[in-house]
Amino acid sequence: MSGLFVLLSAFAVQAQTTPAAKSSRLKAAEDLITASNLESQMSSMYANIVGAASAQIAEDKKAKFKTVMLNFLSKYMSFADLKQEMARIYAEEFTEAELKEITRFYLTPVGKKTIEKLPALQQKGIEIAQQKLQAHLPELQQTMQAELGN
Numbered sequence: 734m735s736g737l738f739v740l741l742s743a744f745a746v747q748a749q750t751t752p753a754a755k756s757s758r759l760k761a762a763e764d765l766i767t768a769s770n771l772e773s774q775m776s777s778m779y780a781n782i783v784g785a786a787s788a789q790i791a792e793d794k795k796a797k798f799k800t801v802m803l804n805f806l807s808k809y810m811s812f813a814d815l816k817q818e819m820a821r822i823y824a825e826e827f828t829e830a831e832l833k834e835i836t837r838f839y840l841t842p843v844g845k846k847t848i849e850k851l852p853a854l855q856q857k858g859i860e861i862a863q864q865k866l867q868a869h870l871p872e873l874q875q876t877m878q879a880e881l882g883n
Contacts, residue, residue, distance in 0.1 A: 755824070761832035762823035763816075768839040770848050771819065772812040777852030779806045785859045 783802040790798045823832060838844040866873070 758824045758829040758832065759820055761829045761836070762820040762827070765823055765832050765836045765839070766816060766820055768836045768844075770839075771816075774848065774851060775812050775815070778855060779803060779810075781852065781856045781859055784856075785863060788863065 780803070783799050783806070786802065787795050787798050827835070839848060
């Protein structure tokens, strides 16, 4: 009987500490999101994506296309709407200790520089990918036609 009591006590302790542990891990994820300036990164990323997508739009419609896309992203994918979900994702992928360590890094001068440079690096990566795609687009189109019959 005492073994059952110990086992039930262990479950009770676990049940009491698990929400607190999850809560502190989620808090650590939120701190990371703040330290990494994710809100600004998302804005830059959206601008980069919309800029890249607008490359195929006629010049006279490009400005309107960008406005519509950015308004849409702002309406349905704003930082405020995604922050809690992003924190949950980070908390699922990293331990609390790892989240705190990453946060400490982002608060260092090199971490801040990393955050600052990331949007430009992403944009350059998108540009490289677009150049590679453009250079081989006829081959892709030909392969798609052969495989899909269209």
